[in-house]
Amino acid sequence: MTPSARLAAAIDLLAEMDAAPRRPADATANSFFRERRYIGGGDRRAISAIVWDVLRHWRRTEWWIAQAGGDATPRLRVAARQIAGGMTAGDVAQAFVEGRFAPGALDRDERHTVDVLARDIPDEQTLPRAVRLEIPDWLLPHLEATFGEHVEEELAAMSGEASLDLRINTLRTDRAAACKALARDGLHPEPTALSPWGLRLPSRLPVTSSVAFRDGLVEIQDEGSQLVVAMLGAAPEMRVLDYCAGAGGKTLAIAMTMQNRGHIVACDVSAPRLDGAVKRLRRAGVHNVERHLFIAGDKWAKRRAGSFDRVLVDAPCSGTGTWRRNPDARVRLRETDLSELVVKQAEILDRASALVRPGGRMVYATCSILDAENRSQITAFLERHPEFEAVLPESEELPETLRGAPMFSLTPAVNGTDGFFAAVLKKKEA
């Protein structure tokens, strides 16, 4: 593809993302490329790089274009990022050519805006703080409350690329053998610092086509997620409930800590997500998992009240800890989304807690960095449920540094993981 054709495809993809603002950007990108199989790997990477650069600089680009008197259309966003990358207004005009695989020429207004953009490249320090930090204005006080004076460095770390973390599957292998198998496919990970099962690769590499992945020796899982499972401390022969199991990412790791012995129930309200677990469970050699889909009027939970040794609540959340992977989520989160999530999380916690046996433990986890979804949520839960108390984790697999408190928060800046929160709550003996 020519450079102009790549710009044209990037503009088309951004327009599709604009048309489906609630859909994660990577899901839109996957279907965009699936429908255009003629786009080869190199072009696909180049187009994605243009689009992700726009997404990572969404607010400042919008602000800059508004200052120049233009509308932040996909065409002008792409043009502005080319200028930020060193192109002149003339270069941009030349790249926006007519033709079947080209973006089409800039019209008069666009040309004018591009001229102004190239003349007035903003100085970082003149940008309003929330614009510079690439977050909606309403979110700034929440982040300041969580991170205090570290807010800038935390958000800077969240603008970077996420590492690609793997979890070895001890049902099938150990770390040394997994590394050997990965090396045969040219993959040379380093052990992670905190998780005993983690391996880290520097960036997005084609792990899923490796033999080690296909044979179930490794799973893709952020180190933070692995530590949430370690926090749960599930052991062989226990009865464990994964209340928000989704496609089973943590269920797989729980089965591993239980050495495939005992019983796990993986629940969710989404059938497609639960169905997504089937193939993964098979690949990992896990066979002690039952799946259960929650439906309205379901008596399932009532019949099993007080019967589980461990309950994991990996709650639906703002996903603010995963901004490195989903930069679009950073500016799309609305204040009403957060307030709705906080209510939903409290309801889920109330329901899930009824399933814990006396003396049993519940771990509440989110991939959020916002206090409202984390510590405040736990404080409110403990006020509503005096039969629970926050306790220290009991887990050999958790590193010393995380064993000294009933809750942990991980962040990209401090731990190099996604942002995660986890808390251990014990149901007092009757």
Ligand SMILES: C[S@@+](CC[C@H](N)C(=O)[O-])C[C@H]1O[C@@H](n2cnc3c(N)ncnc32)[C@H](O)[C@@H]1O
């Ligand atoms: C953070 S995701 C879970 C990810 C999964 N545990 C993993 O490790 O791959 C949250 C899940 O909660 C589910 N969920 C949303 N509302 C729920 C509810 N009321 N009860 C149970 N699950 C719910 C969503 O469908 C979603 O799959």
